[in-house]
Amino acid sequence: YDYFEKRNIPYVQPVPLFGQVWSFFSQGKHAVDVASEGYAMFPNTRISGVFTMRNPAYLVHDPVLYKQMAIKDFDHFTDHVTELDKDVDPLLARSLFFINGTSWRHHRSGLSPAFTGSKMRGMFGLLSKSAGDAMDRLTMFARGKPFTMELRDLYSRLGNDVMTSISFGVEVDSLTDRDNEFFVKGKRLAKIDGLPGAKLLMTLILPKLFRLLRISVMYKDVSDFYLDAVSRNIRLRESNNITRPDFIHLLLQARKNTLGSGKHDEEKLQNAGFSTAETHAVEQKAGDGRMSWEDVDITGAAASFFFGGIETTTTLLCFASYELAVNPSIQDRLRAEVDETREALPDGKTPTYEVLQKMTFMDMVISETLRRWPPLGVTNRKCTKDYTFTNTDGTKVTILKGQNVSIPIKSFQLDEKFFPEPLRFNPDRFADPTSINQDAFVPFGTGLRNCIGSRVALMQAKCILFYMLSNFTIQPDAKLTIPLVTDETSAGLNAKHGFWMNLVPRQA
Numbered sequence: 001y002d003y004f005e006k007r008n009i010p011y012v013q014p015v016p017l018f019g020q021v022w023s024f025f026s027q028g029k030h031a032v033d034v035a036s037e038g039y040a041m042f043p044n045t046r047i048s049g050v051f052t053m054r055n056p057a058y059l060v061h062d063p064v065l066y067k068q069m070a071i072k073d074f075d076h077f078t079d080h081v082t083e084l085d086k087d088v089d090p091l092l093a094r095s096l097f098f099i100n101g102t103s104w105r106h107h108r109s110g111l112s113p114a115f116t117g118s119k120m121r122g123m124f125g126l127l128s129k130s131a132g133d134a135m136d137r138l139t140m141f142a143r144g145k146p147f148t149m150e151l152r153d154l155y156s157r158l159g160n161d162v163m164t165s166i167s168f169g170v171e172v173d174s175l176t177d178r179d180n181e182f183f184v185k186g187k188r189l190a191k192i193d194g195l196p197g198a199k200l201l202m203t204l205i206l207p208k209l210f211r212l213l214r215i216s217v218m219y220k221d222v223s224d225f226y227l228d229a230v231s232r233n234i235r236l237r238e239s240n241n242i243t244r245p246d247f248i249h250l251l252l253q254a255r256k257n258t259l260g261s262g263k264h265d266e267e268k269l270q271n272a273g274f275s276t277a278e279t280h281a282v283e284q285k286a287g288d289g290r291m292s293w294e295d296v297d298i299t300g301a302a303a304s305f306f307f308g309g310i311e312t313t314t315t316l317l318c319f320a321s322y323e324l325a326v327n328p329s330i331q332d333r334l335r336a337e338v339d340e341t342r343e344a345l346p347d348g349k350t351p352t353y354e355v356l357q358k359m360t361f362m363d364m365v366i367s368e369t370l371r372r373w374p375p376l377g378v379t380n381r382k383c384t385k386d387y388t389f390t391n392t393d394g395t396k397v398t399i400l401k402g403q404n405v406s407i408p409i410k411s412f413q414l415d416e417k418f419f420p421e422p423l424r425f426n427p428d429r430f431a432d433p434t435s436i437n438q439d440a441f442v443p444f445g446t447g448l449r450n451c452i453g454s455r456v457a458l459m460q461a462k463c464i465l466f467y468m469l470s471n472f473t474i475q476p477d478a479k480l481t482i483p484l485v486t487d488e489t490s491a492g493l494n495a496k497h498g499f500w501m502n503l504v505p506r507q508a
């Protein structure tokens, strides 16, 4: 425990044997806030120390240092901290989040062409249909009268249906068929609270024991269900020559090595909004070989989009709706933009990819929501090669190979040095993008290991919000707590008492 003392690095005082892990159980604070504790304690350093049990680890305080580690010096930080065993967790261990080294390079370079702007536009029709159909059902259910709804439930059903359609190639209606198997399994797949959350925490604090006990993070019935569903879907497509513009189709192209990046029309389609994560080329190294994309790899990739995309995009929509409900003038302004946009649409209601791209105030609202309420408040890297940099006091700091590094996204984005009045929801701070500190605004992470799905998330959230405001006014229900009380026990970001809203149909 004198590790940081000796190196002149400020650090959070550890509890003997447990280190900072003790605070997770004793403080009643959210895991993200506990992990980022040192950020507020030590304002004048680029990095601070922390002990996970007895192991020293780091917390980055300077967004510029994070960027440097994630881009220029990526070679030193190629991995995320958690790595799962393919035999024990066949799907999650093949998910981009949880693979490292050569295997990650294979997957990332193979999958990246599936996430370009032109591929996204190709998929947008499916996404918009799924969201539009659900919204029609909701309007019919309302019959012109206001009704109360918990929006986390609504948005996770919509998100599940959209992602089931674009990731697994199957159309479901979880608003009407509330317990359909894809929704029930999807909920279990994307679950990061309860037992799966505890297991994920264990992969971080007791990785050796976790591997030794051969515990799986994902429920076995969920892995089996998706493996079977995707394999059957692939066979059906192959034997009937079916083409559907979704991820399975793109991954089958990757299998045949025919998945191009569609460079010709890329430029104008790449931008899904200010927050779009920059695309970096991930290069294969000599001797890396070629990835074969077996059915299990395709299912694993699709499952990772589900795992990474549903809870996060649902969180974005919930908090955007909350802010619109408690700031009616902002909601009116956004509705005016939605209505103006609808007038120019041939059917007056179905948005296209390009139309959403042009909605500037929508983009400002989404960006500000991602800043104020980042769905993933912290990310991490494992040091894969010793790394030395200079701290604010001029001393050299060396992070050793194998040590873990946390990046406090939430702390950066709520730091008043970077964002004045950080707790105020103010979309206008994004009116002039050049005034935004882009090193500190990192809702999708940064660098080569940033979020691969930012375009999917942004387009999905914008599309669903477009339909919501076309059809309803969102008002706070009496059961909504204002200001919002967040759930400190949730692994993700959530409201303790739910997102209860009155949805008032715009057409009686």
Ligand code: HEM
Pocket: 080, 096, 097, 098, 108, 304, 305, 306, 308, 309, 310, 312, 313, 316, 374, 375, 376, 379, 380, 442, 443, 444, 445, 446, 447, 448, 449, 450, 451, 452, 453, 454, 456, 457
């Ligand atoms: C609002 C929604 C979302 C947010 C805020 C979000 C945020 C993030 C963040 C912060 C990371 C870690 C980046 C880093 O370590 O630098 C990440 C990684 C990732 N995200 Fe997202 N994400 C969202 C939606 C999605 C969607 C829709 C998908 C898939 C369709 C997705 C797939 C992934 C994957 C596969 C990774 C791991 C990438 C890698 O390790 O190479 N995410 N995301």
